[in-house]
Amino acid sequence: MAETEILSSPGARLVDVVRRFFEGDVFYSFRRSPVVIVAFAVTVIFFLGAFLAPWLAPHNTFDAATLNLLDAFKPPAWKADGDRSFPIGTDDQGRDVLSTIMYGMRVSLLVGFCSVALALAIGVTLGLLSGYIGGALDALIMRVADVQLSFPAILVALLIDGLARSFLPRSMHEELAIYVLVLAIGASNWVQFARTMRGSVMVEKGREYVQAARVIGIHPAMIMVRHVLPNVTGPVLVIATLALAVAILTEATLSFLGVGVPPTQPSLGTLIRIGNNFLFSGEWWMTIFPGAALVLLVLAVNLLGDWLRDALNPKLR
Amino acid sequence: MVEPLLRVADLARYFDVSPPWLNRVLEGQGRAILKAVDGVNFTIPKGETFSIVGESGCGKSTVARLVVGLYRPTRGSISFEGHDLASLTTRAQMAPLRRRLQMIFQDPFASLNPRWRVADIIAEPIRAFGLIEGRQAILDRVGQLLRQVKLAPVDGEKYPHEFSGGQRQRISIARALASQPDFLVCDEPTSALDVSVQAQILNLMKDLQRQLGLTYLFISHNLAVVYHISDRVAVMYLGRMAEVAPTKILFRRPRHPYTRMLLDTIPDLAMTGRQRQPVAGEVPSPIDPPTGCAFHPRCPHANDRCRSERPEPRALPDGALVACHGVEEGRVPDGPIGLVQG
Amino acid sequence: MVAPANQPLLQVSNLRIEFPTRRGTLVAVDDISFHIDPGEVLGVVGESGAGKSLTGAAIIGLLEPPGRIAGGQILFDGQRIDNLPYESMRRIRGKQIGAVFQDPLTSLNPLYSIGRQLIETITTHLPLSDSEARKRAIDLLAEVGIPSAERRIDQYPHQFSGGMRQRVVIALALCANPRLIVADEPTTALDVSIQAQIIALLKKLCREHGTAVMLVTHDMGVIAETADRVAVMYAGRIAEIGPARQVIKHALHPYTEGLMGSIPTVGADAERLVQIEGAMPRLTEIPAGCAYNPRCPKVFDRCRIERPEPVAVGPTGVACWLYAKEGPRG
Numbered sequence: 001m002a003e004t005e006i007l008s009s010p011g012a013r014l015v016d017v018v019r020r021f022f023e024g025d026v027f028y029s030f031r032r033s034p035v036v037i038v039a040f041a042v043t044v045i046f047f048l049g050a051f052l053a054p055w056l057a058p059h060n061t062f063d064a065a066t067l068n069l070l071d072a073f074k075p076p077a078w079k080a081d082g083d084r085s086f087p088i089g090t091d092d093q094g095r096d097v098l099s100t101i102m103y104g105m106r107v108s109l110l111v112g113f114c115s116v117a118l119a120l121a122i123g124v125t126l127g128l129l130s131g132y133i134g135g136a137l138d139a140l141i142m143r144v145a146d147v148q149l150s151f152p153a154i155l156v157a158l159l160i161d162g163l164a165r166s167f168l169p170r171s172m173h174e175e176l177a178i179y180v181l182v183l184a185i186g187a188s189n190w191v192q193f194a195r196t197m198r199g200s201v202m203v204e205k206g207r208e209y210v211q212a213a214r215v216i217g218i219h220p221a222m223i224m225v226r227h228v229l230p231n232v233t234g235p236v237l238v239i240a241t242l243a244l245a246v247a248i249l250t251e252a253t254l255s256f257l258g259v260g261v262p263p264t265q266p267s268l269g270t271l272i273r274i275g276n277n278f279l280f281s282g283e284w285w286m287t288i289f290p291g292a293a294l295v296l297l298v299l300a301v302n303l304l305g306d307w308l309r310d311a312l313n314p315k316l317r
Numbered sequence: 318m319v320e321p322l323l324r325v326a327d328l329a330r331y332f333d334v335s336p337p338w339l340n341r342v343l344e345g346q347g348r349a350i351l352k353a354v355d356g357v358n359f360t361i362p363k364g365e366t367f368s369i370v371g372e373s374g375c376g377k378s379t380v381a382r383l384v385v386g387l388y389r390p391t392r393g394s395i396s397f398e399g400h401d402l403a404s405l406t407t408r409a410q411m412a413p414l415r416r417r418l419q420m421i422f423q424d425p426f427a428s429l430n431p432r433w434r435v436a437d438i439i440a441e442p443i444r445a446f447g448l449i450e451g452r453q454a455i456l457d458r459v460g461q462l463l464r465q466v467k468l469a470p471v472d473g474e475k476y477p478h479e480f481s482g483g484q485r486q487r488i489s490i491a492r493a494l495a496s497q498p499d500f501l502v503c504d505e506p507t508s509a510l511d512v513s514v515q516a517q518i519l520n521l522m523k524d525l526q527r528q529l530g531l532t533y534l535f536i537s538h539n540l541a542v543v544y545h546i547s548d549r550v551a552v553m554y555l556g557r558m559a560e561v562a563p564t565k566i567l568f569r570r571p572r573h574p575y576t577r578m579l580l581d582t583i584p585d586l587a588m589t590g591r592q593r594q595p596v597a598g599e600v601p602s603p604i605d606p607p608t609g610c611a612f613h614p615r616c617p618h619a620n621d622r623c624r625s626e627r628p629e630p631r632a633l634p635d636g637a638l639v640a641c642h643g644v645e646e647g648r649v650p651d652g653p654i655g656l657v658q659g
Numbered sequence: 660m661v662a663p664a665n666q667p668l669l670q671v672s673n674l675r676i677e678f679p680t681r682r683g684t685l686v687a688v689d690d691i692s693f694h695i696d697p698g699e700v701l702g703v704v705g706e707s708g709a710g711k712s713l714t715g716a717a718i719i720g721l722l723e724p725p726g727r728i729a730g731g732q733i734l735f736d737g738q739r740i741d742n743l744p745y746e747s748m749r750r751i752r753g754k755q756i757g758a759v760f761q762d763p764l765t766s767l768n769p770l771y772s773i774g775r776q777l778i779e780t781i782t783t784h785l786p787l788s789d790s791e792a793r794k795r796a797i798d799l800l801a802e803v804g805i806p807s808a809e810r811r812i813d814q815y816p817h818q819f820s821g822g823m824r825q826r827v828v829i830a831l832a833l834c835a836n837p838r839l840i841v842a843d844e845p846t847t848a849l850d851v852s853i854q855a856q857i858i859a860l861l862k863k864l865c866r867e868h869g870t871a872v873m874l875v876t877h878d879m880g881v882i883a884e885t886a887d888r889v890a891v892m893y894a895g896r897i898a899e900i901g902p903a904r905q906v907i908k909h910a911l912h913p914y915t916e917g918l919m920g921s922i923p924t925v926g927a928d929a930e931r932l933v934q935i936e937g938a939m940p941r942l943t944e945i946p947a948g949c950a951y952n953p954r955c956p957k958v959f960d961r962c963r964i965e966r967p968e969p970v971a972v973g974p975t976g977v978a979c980w981l982y983a984k985e986g987p988r989g
Contacts, residue, residue, distance in 0.1 A: 028681060208428035212492065215385045216442045217408060217415040230432040372850040481938045482707075511706035511877065511939075516921030516932035523931065538851060545923035545932065568925055582855040583925055584880025588904055599820055599853060 029311045039303035046297050050105035057099040058085065062265070069094050073278075076285050089285040091274065097285060100271055101293050107267035108294070111181050112248040116240055118186030119247075123193020124229075124236060130194065131201030132224050138198070145191045153250055157184035161259045174262045181260055185250050189243055196239055200232035234312040241305035245298045252294055268294045320399050321360035322500060322532050323384070328393035329556075330354045330379050334604065351604050353379040355556035356393065358630070363499070366526070366533040368543040368564075370579070371553035372600050377536045380553075381504045384534060385420045386411070397500070416446045419493040423505040425485035429477040435488055436473030439463070442496040462491040466521060483514035490521065494529070502534045507542060519546060540583050544568055552576045555603055555611040558630060562637035572639040572651050574616045610642065618643045666737060667694035668839055668871050669718065673731035674741075676713050676722065676895075678942075685942040687713050687726065689895040692969075697838065698869045700862075702886030702903060704876055706918075706939055709892040715841045715875045717741070719758050720748040735839070754784040757832030757870075761844035763824035766831065767816040773800075773827050774812035777834060784835035799830040804860060822853035829860065836868065843875045858884050879922055883907055891915045894939055894950035901975030911977045913955045949980065957981060 021027055030036055049056060060066060071094035077087045088097045130141040148156075164180040165173055173180075204210060205228065213223050248268075254260035255269030256276075263270055268290050275287025335341060335348040354376040361367040369377040382388045384395055386402065395402045397414055405411045419442070422428035429438055439459045442448075449455050460470030466487040477485055486506060493501055503522070507515040519542065525531060537543050543550055544564060551561040552575065560573040571577045598615040601607055610628050613619035622642050630638040631645055643649035676688035688710040695701045705711045716722045718733055720740065733741040740751060752758065760766050768776060777796035781787060787795065793812070800808035803826040816824060825845060832840050842861065846854040862885055865872050874885060882889050882903060890900040891912065899912040910916040920933025937954045940946060946953055952962040961980045969976040970983060 208422040208424055209430040211382075211387055212420065212422060212428055212489075213430075213441070214387055215415065215420045216445045216496070217412055218441070218445055219408070227430055231430070372852060483938055512879070513706060513918055513921045513935040514938060516923075516934050517936075519923065520931050520934055539923075540851070541923040541925050544925045545927075545929075578852065580925075582851045584878075584884050586880055586883045586907065586922065586924055588883055588907060599822055600850070 026311045030307070033307065035303060036307045039300040039307075042296060042300040043304060046105060046293070046300070047109065049102050050109050053099070053102040053106050057096075057102045058087070059096040059099040061095040061099045061103055067094050073283055075283075088289050089283075091271075091286050092278065092283075097289055100266060101268070101290050104266050104268045104271050104290060105293065105297070107178070107261055107265060108248050108251055108269070108297075111178060111185065111251045111261070111267065112244050114182040115185035115189065115247045115251075116244050118182060119189035119243060120193055120236070120240055122186070123190035124197050126190070127194035127197025128201055128224050128229065131198035132205055132220065132228060134202075141194065142198070145194055148188070148191050151188070153185070153188035153246075154253060156188040157181070157250065157254055158257075158259060160184035160187065161254070174264070177261050178265075181251060181254065184254075185247050188250075189247065192239055192243065193236060196235050197232060200235055201228055204228050204231050238305060238309040238312060241301060241308055245301040245305065248294070248301070249298055268297075322363045322398060323361040323534070324394075324396045324399075325357060325359050325380075325384070326394050326396075328354060328357050328380065328383060328395060329391045330376075330383055330388055331391045349604050352556050352606065353603065354383065357551075357553070357556075357558050359551055359558070359561060361500075361532055361534060363532055364526075364530055365548045366535055366546055368535040368537060368547035368550045369553055370537055370540060370543050370550060372538060372579075374555075374600055374603055375553040376556040376603075377538075377553050378504055381420070381502045381534065381536045385418060385502050386415070412446060416442075416448075416496045417498045418500045418502070419496060419498040420502040420504065421486075421489055421493050421506045424509050425482050425489060426509070428489050429485055429492075431477055433476075434473065435463075435475055435477065435480075438477070438488065439473065439492045439495050442492060446496050448496065458495075459491075462495055463488075465494065465525070466491045481514075482510050483517055486510060486514075486518055487521070490518075490525070494525070499530070500532045500534070502536075504536045505538070506535075508537065508539060515542070522546070540580065552579065555600065555606050557611060558638070558640060559612065560637065560639045560641075561630065562635075562639075566635055566637055569653055570635075570637075570651060572633065572637055572644045572649070573612075573641050574618055574643065574649055575612045578615070610640075616643075618649045620648075668697045668699075668736060669695040669873070670734040671714075671718070671731070672734070674714065674717065674728065674733065675730035676710070676717055676726055677729040678726050680725075682943070686729075686945075687895055687942055688717070690731070691892075691895075691897045692731075693890055693897065693900055695839065695871050695873060698865070698871055699888065700865060700872045700874060700886045702874045702876065702882035702889040703892060704879060704882050704889055705892035706877060708894075708939055708942070710895040711875045711877075711892045712843050714892075715843045715873060718873065719752055719756055719841050720745075721752075721758070750784075753780060753837075754835040755837055755839065757834075757837040757840040759825075759828050759832050759840060759842040759845045761847050763821065763828045763848075764816065766828045767824065769816050772813050772815055773819070777812070777827075777831060780831060780834040795834075796830075799833055800827070802864070803827070803830045803833075804856070805830075822849055822856060825849060825853075825857055826860065829857075829864070833864065833868070833870075837870060839871045839873065840865075841873045841875070844877070845874070846881060847876070847878070854881070861885065879907065879919065891918070894945050895942070896950060896978060897969065897976075898951065898979070899975060899977045900969070901973075901977075905973070905975055911972055911975055911982065912951075912979050913957050913981070914951045917954075917956075949978075 071086065071090050072092055074083050074086050074090040076082050076089045077084055082089065086096045090096055091100065126141050130138045161180055161184055164176065168176060210223060210227055213227050251260060251267060252269030252272065255267050256273045258273065260269055261267050263274065271290035272287050275290060279287050330353050332351040332353055333348065334351045336346050340346060357380065359367065369380060371377045379388065383390055397418060400414065402414065405414065436456065436459045439462055440455050443455055443458060449458055459473050463470050463472055468484065468487055477488065480488065507518050510518060523546065526533065535546055547564045549561065549563050550567045552559045552573065554575050559575045560567065567576065568580065571580050601614065607614050609625045610623045613623040616623065628640045628642050630640040632638050641649065644651065671694065672692045673690050674688055675686065675690055678685040678687055691714065703711045703714060713722065713726065717728055722728065728741050732739055735751065735755065740748065767773065774793065774796055777799065778789060778792045781792040781795055782789065797808045797812055800812060805811055805823060805826055819827060846857050849857060858881060861872065864870065876882060886903040888901060889903045889906050891898045891906065891914065893914050898914045899906055899910065906915060907919065910919050917933060917935040921935060923932055935954050940950065948964050949962040949967050952958045955962065967978045967980050967983070969978045972982050
């Protein structure tokens with residue numbers, strides 16, 4: 001039948017989805033808000049700078065061969081004794097601060113994204129089960145969540161990190177530090193996803209399209225994944241964005257406290273900690289620039305999250 | 318006697334609406350059981366439209382959901398062509414019956430998954446029951462179903478939000494027809510629609526019934542719609558059936574005082590100046606229903622027996638079933654109330 | 660101020676309501692005119708999206724932004740009220756014009772007892788002391804049929820059933836003895852038996868107090884029961900306006916005719932209902948000429964080009980080229 005032929009082309013479907021996005025309300029509210037456009041631009045620049053660091057950074061700070069201790073403590077280029085090839089100065093080991101920030105942001109973002117992904121996976125699964133199945137399972141999951149919430153995230157992270165340190169040999173711990181961090185931060189963040197999911201799922205579950213699927217006899221797992229899940233992604237997406245900012249900060253805090261990633265592959269938090277030692281001896285650039293990068297990144301991500309929350313909320317539209 | 322398509326016997330469904338355990342202990346509150354449906358019996362022969370009418374909270378929607386298996390009965394049985402639904406426990410056992418027993422919902426804005434294309438929505442039962450294999454064959458069938466409900470096959474491309482309420486209800490009907498059912502449960506299918514669209518949907522439902530030999534269980538609070546579409550009507554009040562009768566008999570000669578009261582509320586659109594009794598009182602809470610006949614606090618004919626003893630449905634010579642002591646004892650008037658001539 | 664005997668209580672002239680959106684301005688109510696006489700019940704009926712609720716909201720000054728009155732005027736008792744500042748309109752709204760909405764919960768504050776809400780409204784608009792106001796509140800509750808009003812006055816909205824709440828809202832609207840009540844779908848959220856009670860109550864109160872009512876509803880049954888006159892709206896315009904009996908029993912406009920035929924009635928043994936094809940157009944795609952022309956069984960060329968203005972046919976005003984003075988052309 002010629003009339004139904006159009007349905008089959010995946011290319012046409014993609015074009016259609018893109019067109020619907022640009023004509024949609026979310027894109028409209030994006031275009032209307034300069035603050036959000038700036039925040040988006042800052043985020044994109046930081047992300048690109050971080051992920052393309054090996055190609056974009058002026059120096060490879062992890063290559064010991066290129067390091068020269070004579071370059072240590074160079075101030076930013078515009079200072080009297082600055083060096084053109086180190087635009088914002090060098091640290092105590094002669095590493096270019098701009099390059100360390102770019103590489104450091106890589107680590108920060110990696111930990112941030114992975115831990116949010118982990119929290120998302122745990123939280124969405126448990127929230128979906130809790131909300132859809134209900135009953136004793138729901139009660140159990142929610143009590144576990146309550147207990148989890150009564151521990152501050154940093155404390156949980158410190159605990160997991162401490163356990164990892166005492167049970168793993170030192171060399172292995174350095175290697176696994178990032179995974180430990182991801183696990184620690186991810187495990188302490190799943191509750192908000194689970195709670196949000198549970199609430200949204202309970203609303204959707206009562207709607208008639210879910211009942212229609214049940215009348216057909218669709219398997220509950222299929223209903224959860226194919227019917228309920230696509231309709232509850234909005235609020236979870238918003239929380240994920242805000243959680244990303246929190247995860248980056250938590251990582252920075254842990255690294256600043258010295259329990260995060262090892263100094264051999266520093267994150268923004270590690271850089272701030274190292275620079276902090278020299279703050280009062282006049283080498284302010286070593287801590288101020290990584291600090292500013294962290295603040296800007298978190299601020300931009302938070303602004304995007306706030307905007308997304310408003311844009312996806314039909315009541316505020 | 319031929320076995321009816323659907324037989325419902327002593328069907329009941331209770332809901333536990335107790336406050337949480339901690340509140341019960343601390344505030345000394347007891348358990349609260351809501352008897353949404355409390356022992357109803359009816360049969361629906363093939364090809365008939367059987368309507369259940371009543372006010373909100375009377376349990377009519379719960380009956381609909383029990384019949385399609387969205388709730389499990391607390392008590393009683395539902396049998397479809399003689400097969401007891403409760404005896405089917407696995408998904409595989411239930412599938413052949415589910416295919417033949419589908420449902421149309423009230424709210425066309427909630428009954429279609431907003432993230433799915435219309436073609437996928439309508440194809441879902443076809444795929445779930447494995448009725449047709451092959452992508453193109455399924456699409457052809459979807460196009461045919463869309464035409465059957467007076468939409469165009471290209472509409473399958475679109476998403477639900479691109480349609481008006483009436484068109485969405487057509488899509489909902491197409492989905493229900495996709496598995497070639499014999500029996501459709503329609504839960505207030507037109508109450509969210511404007512009257513001109515309601516007429517389109519009611520006409521469509523009648524046409525489909527004639528073409529496909531469908532049997533309907535029709536749930537509604539709108540008496541005029543029920544009069545128009547039904548062969549037989551049941552009036553429900555607080556989880557029980559007050560009266561069941563062929564449509565013409567029920568509207569021409571309502572017996573139960575509640576039926577009489579309900580019919581009296583129909584607006585006088587013909588503006589004949591029909592005199593009406595103002596209705597007194599409201600529906601009591603189904604958590605704590607009155608003793609005896611649940612209608613007695615609002616009934617002008619209630620006596621001590623009505624307050625203590627629960628009336629059971631009794632058959633009258635013209636085919637009506639009435640659960641009322643007053644009708645049995647002849648102390649309730651049962652003349653026509655001027656709605657239907659003849 | 661006493662109006663001259665022949666002056667209507669409410670006069671709406673060429674009212675136009677617009678919604679500016681990012682895809683252009685939508686005209687939701689397009690150049691409508693009607694009046695309500697003192698003590699009269701005017702029913703405004705139409706399907707969802709016809710603009711009937713917006714018209715009611717504009718009259719009580721509660722049009723929600725971005726909606727705005729873009730043209731025409733509203734005269735209440737000879738005074739313009741469509742351009743009043745918010746504060747002056749608020750005073751008129753409580754004292755001269757009462758409002759009853761579909762969902763009684765939106766009109767009642769769940770945190771205050773109904774007594775407090777009634778007394779506050781009374782003392783704002785009438786020179787009464789608190790104890791006098793309380794007495795009046797109890798009288799009003801009794802009048803709208805709330806049993807043991809002395810006791811129930813101190814209860815909170817959630818302690819009332821839906822029907823009882825709507826009675827409280829009606830009492831609230833009556834507090835300052837208004838001359839007009841705008842009631843938007845007052846019975847839609849209620850059960851049929853409660854609907855009948857509320858309609859009977861509104862009728863009784865209006866007769867006793869001489870209050871005029873603008874009754875906005877989608878339900879022809881409610882109109883037939885209550886209204887003296889009825890305006891049938893379609894796609895932001897008034898298709899037909901006239902005495903309720905006349906319009907319901909002898910509809911002139913093809914839309915009214917179709918609408919009446921599509922309502923199932925008890926006792927009518929038609930196999931099929933009269934069916935109007937299609938649906939009311941969205942505001943973004945209102946057709947040229949008469950907005951009803953694509954669905955109209957009696958359409959002719961002129962309907963597709965020129966927009967019909969209301970003409971008087973007996974006591975009824977009807978916007979349809981079938982009734983134009985020159986007669987149908989083309």
